[in-house]
Amino acid sequence: MRRSRLLISLLLAAAAGTVTTAAVPQQRAAAAAPVPLDRVIPAPASVRPAGTAYTLGAGTRIRVPGNSAEARRIGGYLAGLLRPATGYPLPVTTRGGADGIVFRLGGRDARGLGAEGYRLTSGGRAVTISAARPAGLFHGVQTLRQLLPAAVEKGTRQPGPWRIAGGTISDTPRYAYRGAMLDVSRHFFTVGQVKRYIDQLAQYKINTLHLHLSDDQGWRIAIDSWPRLATYGGSTQVGGGPGGHYTKADYREIVRYAASRYLTVVPEIDMPGHTNAALASYAELNCDGQAPPLYTGTKVGFSSLCVPKKTTYDFAEDVIREIAALTPGRYLHIGGDEAHSTSHADYAAFMDKVQPLVAKYGKTVIGWHQLTGARPAKGAVAQYWGYDRTGAPERQQVADAAKNGTRLILSPADRAYLDMKYDKDTPLGLNWAGYVDVRRAYDWDPGGYLAGVPAGAVLGVEAPLWTETLSTSANLEYMAFPRLPGIAELGWSPARTHDWTSYRARLAAQGARWDAQGIHYYRAPEVGWP
Structure with missing residues (x-):
């Protein structure tokens, strides 16, 4: 009993500042260091x-x-x-x-x-x-x-x-391109939410925001020449929510705000697949002239623009022209992934016709790495999203394109996809590329990741965040943090600085900073937070 009273007295006195112990000066010194x-x-x-x-x-x-x-x-x-x-x-x-x-x-x-x-x-x-x-x-x-x-x-x-x-x-940075992609098509995110993410990216010297503006579930940018793309194609999202779209003024504001944080916006219109929102908006984009219903699920690979139709290229040119006029950056992303409903011959023919349209309006083409299976335009950039199970022929195809002048952005799905679950208990995200814990997201070298690719062909890295299961800013933050800073470091820091033990300690120290900022991050057990 006497010990309890003494302990209480000491605690009260310490709270009042009247007790000095060896620990208190040490704690204060540590805080002041x-x-x-x-x-x-x-x-x-x-x-x-x-x-x-x-x-x-x-x-x-x-x-x-x-x-x-x-x-x-x-x-x-x-x-x-x-x-x-x-x-x-x-x-x-x-x-x-x-x-x-x-x-x-x-x-x-x-x-x-x-x-x-x-x-x-x-x-x-x-x-x-x-x-x-x-x-x-x-x-x-x-x-x-x-x-x-x-x-x-x-x-x-x-x-x-x-x-x-x-x-x-x-x-100084290792790579010129250090990107993060935000999918606003599966779930729509407001201008304010995008700005919040931009501020978070800027802290870690990310310099590119890739916006995935169209997909099967929603079209998110107003196009004057095809207005139903946004008003109808943008009217839903995964799960059937209200969706939404950016007016041209909204998009300009995102571009302006990103530029104020030294990020360049790269807009993506995914073609010829991932196009159900467009096909549902305009019947004439379909080979049979029949518009499919809007789609709110998460399957991929079932949709395709009608490659033989002239209307398809009128549509593509109008969209590219209007978005290029809104976008001061040099790149325009035309997608090209998972076009499973398009034959290889049609895919190559489509890319042969669409890539020159991008150049016509003063931009450089970026496409997902399936572009290397067609005929990449001179100066085109391919974004690699394969993973450990990606077959050798596909990897070799990418390496051959790189040797022939196609530059690469590396976004391996089992390393850099921020929507992959951390582990089996993660309540959000997907796991088709496997589980991606914090160490796995950090512990790879972009310079040597793809065998046969010249080091000079790597333009940089990008961390995509797909949103099939994500609908709030808190969801985005939970999946991006603490993995995003690791991808940012791979893009900025010299290869010789790469060390998990050092990085883990530096990452743990960021937790207090994120707490102060109100970032809803995942306290990954392998980090060892204070």
Whole structure:
């Protein structure tokens, strides 16, 4: 009894701040210690710890070059991120100075950094982010966020302190294309939901958002010349919900917002298969002139545009022309997967006619890797989604195309598909490619994944998120996190940094950050969260 009373008294006294034990100073010291420079995701190309930490304070200013509106915008973005939790005013100024958070654009400090690289130097007086281009400044800001305590992501004032470890990070990406795909066709997601996902992607230096805009279950983009595609073809989704579609203004807003986070939007219109929503909207797109009913199931491979009909190519050209006009990025994705209802000869003939239409309107073709079984256009990009059970002939076909100049985006389904279940108990997702735990999603090398493919043929990586079973932002986050950061690291970080043990520790530290942001992530048991 005396021991219980003593324990209660000690606890009450500790809560009041009147008891000091050896553990309390250690805990406070650990909380105050800055995040080591090498604890960020993606792993930086070069880290050199040195000197004293920089402490963000009430007088900190964000200094940006006066001749760059983009640098000023990024400075304002950073201030907006940091003000709620720190409570500091963090004014953005074009006045020069060697203190505070300093942006430098161009000059000697930016040599060798390319279009997206940055150099972050931290010391007692300042944190300086140098880059050759604004995208590099933005990526440097994402690293700066991770070097601050996780509580900086909260929307209300926190106690701090806000320290950034001393030293220098020099960082450039391994691959130019680092993508994530969001399927808005199986289930429709609003502009606001897409923006939320964009913000999550940007934190890990993803630079491409691939939007899967059409499929059997729904057509999601307004096309003026074929209005029923959206109004009728977009009126449902998997399970028979209300569906939805983006107006052209909606789509422009997604493109604008993505660009503000240095992501390029790649629109996909899947053809000639995965087209039931279009076939149901216009009878003339069917060989028999009869429109099928709308479809709300999840089977694949049963639909096809009518390859011999001239109307099919009028349709394809109108759609490509209108979407190309809305899309400033260089790529337009024409799908081409699982066209099981299209003969091989018809498939090749269709691709021969449609690929030039993409070029006609100033874009470069991306197609799923089945495109390599036809005749890929010069400069075309094939997106590989095969997996361990994919047969050698199909893999060889992709490798041969790569040797002949077709560049590849790697999205192996049993590694990079974020909709695959983590394990047998995962309540969401599918498992046709197997279970994909966090280590499996991370532990592969894009540079050597496909035998016979020249290393220079790999344009980059992409993490697709298909939504047959996903209908809310919380669903998306549960399947994307914690696997998405691993795919992002494969796309950004040098191959020599690839190490599961190191990555696992860095990933575990992200959990507190996601908690602060309200991200609904899966606490994968192999990660070892704090």
